[in-house]
Amino acid sequence: MSSKRxxxxxxxxxxxxxxxRCLQCGQCAQVCxxxxxxxxxxxxxxxxxxxxxxxxxxxxxxxxxxxEICPSNALENVPKEKVRMGRAELDRTKCHTWQxxxxxxxxxxxxxxxxxxxxxxxxxxxxxxxxxxxxxxCEHVCPKxxxxxxxxxxxx
Amino acid sequence: xxxxRREFLKYTAAxxxxxxxxxxxxxAASKDQTVDHWVKGVxxxxxxxxxVMVGVKNKKVVTVKGDPNNHNAGFLCLxxxxxxxxxxxxxxxxxxxxxxxGKLVPATWDEALNLTAxxxxxxIKKYGPTSVAYxxxxxxxxxxxxxxxxIFKAGLKCNNVEGNPRLCMASAVGGYVTTYGKDEPxxxxxxxxxxxxxxxxxxxxxxxxxxxxxxxxxxxxxxxNVKVIVVDPRKTNTARIADIHVSFKPGTDLAILxxxxxxxxxxxxxxxRFHSKYVNFMDNQKNKRTFEDYKKFLxxxxxxxxxKISGVPAETIRKIAKIFAESSATxxxxxxxxxxxxxxxxxxxxxxxxxxxxxxxxxxGATPFxxxxxxxxxxxxxxxxxxxxxxxxxxxxxxxxxxxxxEELWGLPKDSLxxxxxxxxxxxFKALGEGKIKALLILCTxxxxxxxxxxxxxxxxxxxxxxxxxxxxxxxxxxxKFADVVFPAAFWCxxxxxxxxxxxxxxxxxxxxDPPGKCRPTVNILVDLxxxxxxxxKLVPFKNSAxxxxxxxxxxxxTPYNFWGITRERxxxxxxxxxxxxxxxxxxxxxxxxxxxxxxxxxxxxxKYFFYGKPDGxxxxxxxxxxxxxxxxxxxxxxxxxxxxxxxxxxxxxMTMKVPELRRSFPNxxxxxxxxxxxxxxxxxxxxxxxxxxxxxMVFPARVSDVCRPGLVFVPWFDVNLMINxxxxxxxDPGSKQPEFKICAVRIKKV
Amino acid sequence: MAIAGLLVHTLxxxxxxxxxxxxxxxxxxxxxxxxxxxxxxxAEAPSEEMEKRVEKIKKLDGVLTIYTTFVxxxxxxxxx
Numbered sequence: 001m002s003s004k005r006x007x008x009x010x011x012x013x014x015x016x017x018x019x020x021r022c023l024q025c026g027q028c029a030q031v032c033x034x035x036x037x038x039x040x041x042x043x044x045x046x047x048x049x050x051x052x053x054x055x056x057x058x059x060x061x062x063x064x065x066x067x068e069i070c071p072s073n074a075l076e077n078v079p080k081e082k083v084r085m086g087r088a089e090l091d092r093t094k095c096h097t098w099q100x101x102x103x104x105x106x107x108x109x110x111x112x113x114x115x116x117x118x119x120x121x122x123x124x125x126x127x128x129x130x131x132x133x134x135x136x137x138c139e140h141v142c143p144k145x146x147x148x149x150x151x152x153x154x155x156x
Numbered sequence: 157x158x159x160x161r162r163e164f165l166k167y168t169a170a171x172x173x174x175x176x177x178x179x180x181x182x183x184a185a186s187k188d189q190t191v192d193h194w195v196k197g198v199x200x201x202x203x204x205x206x207x208v209m210v211g212v213k214n215k216k217v218v219t220v221k222g223d224p225n226n227h228n229a230g231f232l233c234l235x236x237x238x239x240x241x242x243x244x245x246x247x248x249x250x251x252x253x254x255x256x257x258g259k260l261v262p263a264t265w266d267e268a269l270n271l272t273a274x275x276x277x278x279x280i281k282k283y284g285p286t287s288v289a290y291x292x293x294x295x296x297x298x299x300x301x302x303x304x305x306x307i308f309k310a311g312l313k314c315n316n317v318e319g320n321p322r323l324c325m326a327s328a329v330g331g332y333v334t335t336y337g338k339d340e341p342x343x344x345x346x347x348x349x350x351x352x353x354x355x356x357x358x359x360x361x362x363x364x365x366x367x368x369x370x371x372x373x374x375x376x377x378x379x380x381n382v383k384v385i386v387v388d389p390r391k392t393n394t395a396r397i398a399d400i401h402v403s404f405k406p407g408t409d410l411a412i413l414x415x416x417x418x419x420x421x422x423x424x425x426x427x428x429r430f431h432s433k434y435v436n437f438m439d440n441q442k443n444k445r446t447f448e449d450y451k452k453f454l455x456x457x458x459x460x461x462x463x464k465i466s467g468v469p470a471e472t473i474r475k476i477a478k479i480f481a482e483s484s485a486t487x488x489x490x491x492x493x494x495x496x497x498x499x500x501x502x503x504x505x506x507x508x509x510x511x512x513x514x515x516x517x518x519x520x521g522a523t524p525f526x527x528x529x530x531x532x533x534x535x536x537x538x539x540x541x542x543x544x545x546x547x548x549x550x551x552x553x554x555x556x557x558x559x560x561x562x563e564e565l566w567g568l569p570k571d572s573l574x575x576x577x578x579x580x581x582x583x584x585f586k587a588l589g590e591g592k593i594k595a596l597l598i599l600c601t602x603x604x605x606x607x608x609x610x611x612x613x614x615x616x617x618x619x620x621x622x623x624x625x626x627x628x629x630x631x632x633x634x635x636x637k638f639a640d641v642v643f644p645a646a647f648w649c650x651x652x653x654x655x656x657x658x659x660x661x662x663x664x665x666x667x668x669x670d671p672p673g674k675c676r677p678t679v680n681i682l683v684d685l686x687x688x689x690x691x692x693x694k695l696v697p698f699k700n701s702a703x704x705x706x707x708x709x710x711x712x713x714x715t716p717y718n719f720w721g722i723t724r725e726r727x728x729x730x731x732x733x734x735x736x737x738x739x740x741x742x743x744x745x746x747x748x749x750x751x752x753x754x755x756x757x758x759x760x761x762x763x764k765y766f767f768y769g770k771p772d773g774x775x776x777x778x779x780x781x782x783x784x785x786x787x788x789x790x791x792x793x794x795x796x797x798x799x800x801x802x803x804x805x806x807x808x809x810x811m812t813m814k815v816p817e818l819r820r821s822f823p824n825x826x827x828x829x830x831x832x833x834x835x836x837x838x839x840x841x842x843x844x845x846x847x848x849x850x851x852x853x854m855v856f857p858a859r860v861s862d863v864c865r866p867g868l869v870f871v872p873w874f875d876v877n878l879m880i881n882x883x884x885x886x887x888x889d890p891g892s893k894q895p896e897f898k899i900c901a902v903r904i905k906k907v
Numbered sequence: 908m909a910i911a912g913l914l915v916h917t918l919x920x921x922x923x924x925x926x927x928x929x930x931x932x933x934x935x936x937x938x939x940x941x942x943x944x945x946x947x948x949x950a951e952a953p954s955e956e957m958e959k960r961v962e963k964i965k966k967l968d969g970v971l972t973i974y975t976t977f978v979x980x981x982x983x984x985x986x987x
Contacts, residue, residue, distance in 0.1 A: 064840060104233065106817075110821055123376065173912040
């Protein structure tokens with residue numbers, strides 16, 4: 001399931017350009033302190049060996065070490081506020097807080113762009129803003145699996 | 157499920173429309189049909205004391221939901237809703253354990269009880285009754301703490317009865333007692349719905365008391381004129397809904413509070429009629445002074461002078477003081493930021509000062525209100541007298557008439573109780589390290605992680621020549637490592653008992669399921685142990701917690717705590733009742749110290765207010781000077797370290813770390829650093845950062861954000877592997893003996 | 908059958924009137940109104956009909972706009 005929905009590391013250029021630049025060297029995966037980047041395996045020679053992130057397993061925490069180290073600039077070194085790996089979508093019909101009786105704030109508290117990418121409407125209800133970098137932390141921590149991070153290449 | 161797919165889709169469609177207009181949704185559609193029956197209870201976590209319903213199926217707990225009839229109106233936070241996995245955790249201790257050759261091995265109940273009793277008896281025989289001690293908890297049931305306190309104080313004549321509320325509530329007790337003469341807040345949660353200004357200081361309500369925060373947020377939403385002032389050096393989520401967030405240099409809050417009083421008087425916003433009639437002014441030496449003296453005292457705290465101390469612009473202090481005084485009803489809320497300080501009692505006094513000065517007290521919405529951290533610190537430990545200087549229901553060991561009263565109620569000979577207060581928590585563990593305490597019984601708490609400067613006290617607990625017995629549910633609790641005997645206890649809803657939350661509300665936790673293995677309710681363990689220790693069986697004639705409750709009601713009856721009307725039957729029927737409640741038809745008390753509201757005040761009393769804890773019926777405005785923290789940052793240790801909770805974990809994480817959802821969201825402790833500081837030191841999210849205080853050093857992953865102010869770092873204390881309390885300082889308030897967890901100096905380095 | 912969640916925004920004075928008319932339409936369920944004059948409606952109709960019905964609501968007096976918040980046509984796909 002998740003094989004198609006993987007995220008590229010933060011700062012990744014648009015998919016076509018990224019694939020053209022990526023040397024498949026694996027340095028980004030080595031430097032990641034959260035062990036969230038892993039290299040794609042499979043028979044497709046274009047994708048195999050490129051770095052990816054599955055937020056359900058381990059999300060990106062926007063430390064930006066990978067984009068600093070990338071030798072071919074396939075990952076562009078941008079400030080973390082400018083990262084757009086994807087966009088988190090919150091399904092309010094699943095969310096504990098929106099559904100009523102359980103006040104949960106895991107996504108808000110854990111967001112690396114705390115208070116910016118996820119805000120609390122009326123001080124209670126989490127909502128995702130345009131500032132979302134798509135790092136997937138909220139998807140990872142959501143106890144109801146109500147958040148899905150959609151990779152940028154699928155966002156039109 | 158008895159709804160069809162079509163109905164489900166229609167609900168989904170409707171709910172999506174509801175969401176679009178931004179309202180919460182409370183559909184009854186998802187009513188769980190798969191539960192055999194529901195048992196009423198109280199949440200096991202924070203001091204909010206939310207009512208819960210425990211869903212039981214096939215004699216197993218399958219779900220937990222909010223109790224719609226309790227004050228939380230059916231709402232719960234994530235921790236409370238995910239209680240089930242904790243009950244069935246694989247780490248549960250199900251049989252008694254005895255340490256043999258350094259390893260805990262299973263034993264029978266008789267072996268464990270006899271061994272413990274003999275060690276206690278031996279210690280008392282050889283070294284006298286002060287060589288044994290009890291260390292309890294604000295999470296134990298009211299009945300359990302009352303019973304343990306009685307066994308030690310009346311049975312063993314030993315006043316070394318302490319509990320972890322010393323680490324969290326002692327300063328609030330000190331504050332209430334010195335200002336009003338009696339402990340416990342005068343208001344209740346009802347005030348939240350009537351307040352027009354919230355003054356939140358030293359409390360991250362949003363993360364630590366999510367349901368109370370929800371009430372505040374809802375109140376603010378309902379009335380745009382409601383003002384929220386948050387005074388906190390961290391820009392927490394609580395501060396994000398605030399109209400004014402005041403960030404200040406940690407440890408300078410006493411000066412700010414005095415400056416607010418200065419502004420209130422300067423702007424003539426004080427309620428002269430109120431404070432001239434109901435308030436005494438007193439200086440630090442307990443001399444009676446006048447209002448004029450108070451004005452003179454405050455001249456040292458003009459906003460301009462305090463700006464230099466605290467870093468808060470004078471203009472801001474003026475503004476918040478005006479909002480505080482001018483609102484129609486101001487409610488102050490505070491927790492550990494005020495209590496865990498070397499001048500916690502003073503800070504508590506100063507908050508009450510503002511209320512007494514402006515008359516914002518005893519009216520709906522106008523009250524000082526301290527929040528508790530533990531579910532039963534108020535009802536269980538403060539009220540039952542589970543601390544070393546207290547006797548039940550606000551009586552003091554020091555006072556002879558109080559001792560005599562208790563001797564009569566307990567059927568003891570006159571003047572037989574030990575008149576000397578025992579060790580307070582820090583002193584208790586220090587004495588343990590010095591070999592003065594030979595045998596210690598710990599109930600339902602985890603001091604090996606929760607004490608400040610914990611390395612020192614872990615060494616004390618590790619001494620070979622002392623004996624530690626533990627009543628505990630989970631084998632991975634840190635303190636188990638130091639125990640010589642572990643008794644397996646029935647957990648939360650495996651036995652019946654009463655919790656009392658922040659607002660003087662007693663609610664019953666019903667028994668939903670049987671305890672696993674050989675676990676027994678703590679009340680029975682204590683009674684058994686007491687009898688074997690040689691305590692007169694007539695002192696402990698209890699078969700279950702209901703028996704203890706009836707005695708506790710009797711003991712509290714002659715005092716202002718009087719809750720004679722809160723019978724076991726009523727508790728089973730109703731979802732919590734607030735004391736004082738003198739008769740069975742009394743609905744409970746919303747506001748204390750006010751004629752017509754508080755049943756302790758005669759209906760025909762000549763004044764509206766009566767602070768009956770004080771001899772002349774007047775509350776006290778104290779002249780409390782500014783005092784900084786015990787360990788201020790300096791050249792060598794330039795940062796301030798503060799500790800606290802995160803929303804998804806509770807205390808030492810012994811329980812919450814067992815819930816997969818909660819564990820995933822906060823798997824380990826971290827250090828929170830301000831963006832500006834991080835930039836200077838080249839620290840990014842996830843980088844390893846070394847924190848070093850004068851006591852210990854430790855490496856944490858960094859979280860860079862705008863939450864902490866520059867110069868401040870924050871570390872949560874739930875993580876057993878990264879135990880921040882090894883770094884904190886054990887300086888304590890000379891009045892309340894509560895340690896200063898919240899401030900110590902630290903240096904940080906990227907590694 | 909398609910099922911759709913709709914928000915119908917009306918003028919203040921027409922709110923009750925519109926709600927009544929909506930209730931009278933076949934396969935139209937209202938779930939209440941909000942203070943700022945939104946009516947929460949769930950419409951059921953074959954998907955080819957749906958647009959027409961929504962158009963019909965739009966033409967009612969006092970209706971300002973209609974927001975669609977949810978549409979499902981799953982059941983139809985399963986039927987096929």
